[in-house]
Amino acid sequence: MAYINKSQALDQFEMSTTELMDIKTALDESAIVAATDRRGIITSVNDRFCEISKYAREELIGQDHRILNSGHHPSSFFREMWKTIGNGKTWHGEICNRAKDGSIYWMQTTIVPFLDENRKPYQYISIRTDITAQKNIKQITHIAYHDDLTGLPNRRNLIQRVERKIEEAKQTDNKFALFLLDINRFKHINDGLGHKVGDMFLVEIARRLIAVDIQSDSFYRLNGDEFVYILKDLNRLDEMTERILSIFKESYIFLGYEFYSSASMGIAIFPDHSKNFTELLTCADSAMYEAKKRKGNTCLLYEENMSGFNDKMLMLETKLHNAIRNNAFELHYQPKINIQTGEMDGMEALIRWNDEKLGFVPPDQFIPFAEKCGLIIDIGEWVLEKAASQVKQWNKSFGLHLRVAVNISPKHLAEKSFVTRLKEILDEVQVEPNMLEIEITEMSMMDQNEDLISKIQNIKDIGISISIDDFGTGYSSLSYLKQFPVNALKIDRSFIQNISNEKSGMAMVAAIIKLAHALNLEVVAEGVEELKELQILKDHDCKYVQGYYFSKPLSVKDFTKKLEEQNLVTN
Numbered sequence: 001m002a003y004i005n006k007s008q009a010l011d012q013f014e015m016s017t018t019e020l021m022d023i024k025t026a027l028d029e030s031a032i033v034a035a036t037d038r039r040g041i042i043t044s045v046n047d048r049f050c051e052i053s054k055y056a057r058e059e060l061i062g063q064d065h066r067i068l069n070s071g072h073h074p075s076s077f078f079r080e081m082w083k084t085i086g087n088g089k090t091w092h093g094e095i096c097n098r099a100k101d102g103s104i105y106w107m108q109t110t111i112v113p114f115l116d117e118n119r120k121p122y123q124y125i126s127i128r129t130d131i132t133a134q135k136n137i138k139q140i141t142h143i144a145y146h147d148d149l150t151g152l153p154n155r156r157n158l159i160q161r162v163e164r165k166i167e168e169a170k171q172t173d174n175k176f177a178l179f180l181l182d183i184n185r186f187k188h189i190n191d192g193l194g195h196k197v198g199d200m201f202l203v204e205i206a207r208r209l210i211a212v213d214i215q216s217d218s219f220y221r222l223n224g225d226e227f228v229y230i231l232k233d234l235n236r237l238d239e240m241t242e243r244i245l246s247i248f249k250e251s252y253i254f255l256g257y258e259f260y261s262s263a264s265m266g267i268a269i270f271p272d273h274s275k276n277f278t279e280l281l282t283c284a285d286s287a288m289y290e291a292k293k294r295k296g297n298t299c300l301l302y303e304e305n306m307s308g309f310n311d312k313m314l315m316l317e318t319k320l321h322n323a324i325r326n327n328a329f330e331l332h333y334q335p336k337i338n339i340q341t342g343e344m345d346g347m348e349a350l351i352r353w354n355d356e357k358l359g360f361v362p363p364d365q366f367i368p369f370a371e372k373c374g375l376i377i378d379i380g381e382w383v384l385e386k387a388a389s390q391v392k393q394w395n396k397s398f399g400l401h402l403r404v405a406v407n408i409s410p411k412h413l414a415e416k417s418f419v420t421r422l423k424e425i426l427d428e429v430q431v432e433p434n435m436l437e438i439e440i441t442e443m444s445m446m447d448q449n450e451d452l453i454s455k456i457q458n459i460k461d462i463g464i465s466i467s468i469d470d471f472g473t474g475y476s477s478l479s480y481l482k483q484f485p486v487n488a489l490k491i492d493r494s495f496i497q498n499i500s501n502e503k504s505g506m507a508m509v510a511a512i513i514k515l516a517h518a519l520n521l522e523v524v525a526e527g528v529e530e531l532k533e534l535q536i537l538k539d540h541d542c543k544y545v546q547g548y549y550f551s552k553p554l555s556v557k558d559f560t561k562k563l564e565e566q567n568l569v570t571n
Helices: 006-030 047-053 075-086 132-145 155-172 186-193 195-212 234-248 277-292 308-325 363-372 376-398 410-414 418-429 450-462 503-518 531-539 556-570
Strands: 032-037 042-045 091-098 104-115 121-130 176-183 219-223 226-231 252-254 257-259 263-270 298-301 329-338 343-355 403-408 436-441 465-471 488-491 522-525
Touching: 032 047, 075 091, 075 104, 075 121, 104 132, 104 503, 132 155, 132 503, 155 176, 155 219, 155 226, 155 263, 155 277, 176 234, 176 277, 186 195, 186 257, 195 219, 195 226, 195 234, 195 252, 226 234, 234 263, 234 298, 263 277, 277 298, 308 343, 308 363, 308 376, 329 376, 329 556, 343 363, 343 376, 343 556, 363 376, 376 403, 376 410, 376 418, 376 436, 376 556, 403 465, 410 450, 418 450, 450 465, 488 503, 503 522, 503 531
Parallel strands: 263 298, 343 403, 403 436, 436 465, 465 488, 488 522
Antiparallel strands: 032 042, 032 121, 091 104, 104 121, 176 226, 176 263, 219 226, 252 257, 329 343
16 A cells, blocks of 8 residues: 655645646636536636626626526526536536626536535536627628528528539539519509518518428528529429419418418529529529419419510610610719718719619619629729719819719629729829729629739729728628728628617627727718617717718719708808
């Protein structure tokens, strides 16, 4: 039998104590740690716990963890957690907490029970890691790829899915079908019963569609009242056609209104009708357009002689050509406001098109089409020239230093001569580069190659500011920001609409603002319509805003009048 003397025992004790202190120090530096008694009453917390919760240590000691309850988790979540640790087992999971200032944060949490001689817990040690940033990125990514109203995957998601399906089908010699479904007379529902009923109707359509093929994730909301379905088993073509159209056999009841609806549906087959997504969708659209002529619930498979839709597109292309030639477009301008001073800092130029026969054509309809048929370059140059000339005139007339922001298409960035053409426009208009800001959508930056980065740097070197539009809805929301030489982020309006009603929306906007500040970027919040939205943005140190709360986009005449009024006030 081995014996140790008192001196050896003391040495071992001192060494163990030192090791324990080292472990504690390491934990305090790297983790958020708290201890509770058997009842869950907090007995100790480390500095990092206080830092992230924004509570002082004396405010936490003697409380239980309900002081941090965000309301995100159901009570059953905590019952299961307590059941686990109460039985002496370690619990792992993610917990959403609320700090003293009301902000939300997420913790990757491990709770370890310590047992007495009777194998009963006498205290619990929780070790946590802050995962708020990761959760925000996941949420931003989800929003980017899903429709906000119905929760279905959106157009961006659809494009990626179909492109993957095309590659798979090429390798395996398989086929698949793309269904395009359009709700008949949806405008009548919106106009007659109100947008609230219209939204509820679309949500119910999505729910019924999912129920049609619950085993797959193949339904998408394309836009408005259009939905897409991808079917990989062509043997089920007739079956799925019938099942999809059957969702309109039962009535829809919302807010006391009962009504029936119908749909028109077109189907295109890969590779029989096309070998790329855009053309495949166009074929399905042509078939759907023909189906609409036949009224009621109708579905048609694409045939080459379905020219009605193509005729319509040809007419639209002709009208766009004429609009460019005849200077038929118009620019409206929406003020950008510095909410710290209440003064106008600049404006965004927004294109408008009123055709004699078509009436007002929304930009989200004719701009994508202009990109497809190659007219966007001419339209973009017209906007740049017009906006630069106009801001120069306003600055000269009123003694201002305003900057106008202009949206450019990814097609412009792909043009080798775009930077050269930008310089030519500045020379032609005789405008200072610092009066112009180029807005690039986040989706434009998916292809993070050296040529693109160099091109953006060249634009910036001219003296033109660069901002990322619709930030948070793109492909890789955070990864490229250190790569691209940009000046500002514009938070997409979908996030702003959520901040006053959803805690997650508020947390996300706050995260984006903090990120921008850390990278020394300006932040502009788009779509501000209410005072409470403005106040929240102020509280989170957002400096610039746009939105109907201050002004809708104005014609040149109305914007000039606004500047005159502002000039009178300041003078």
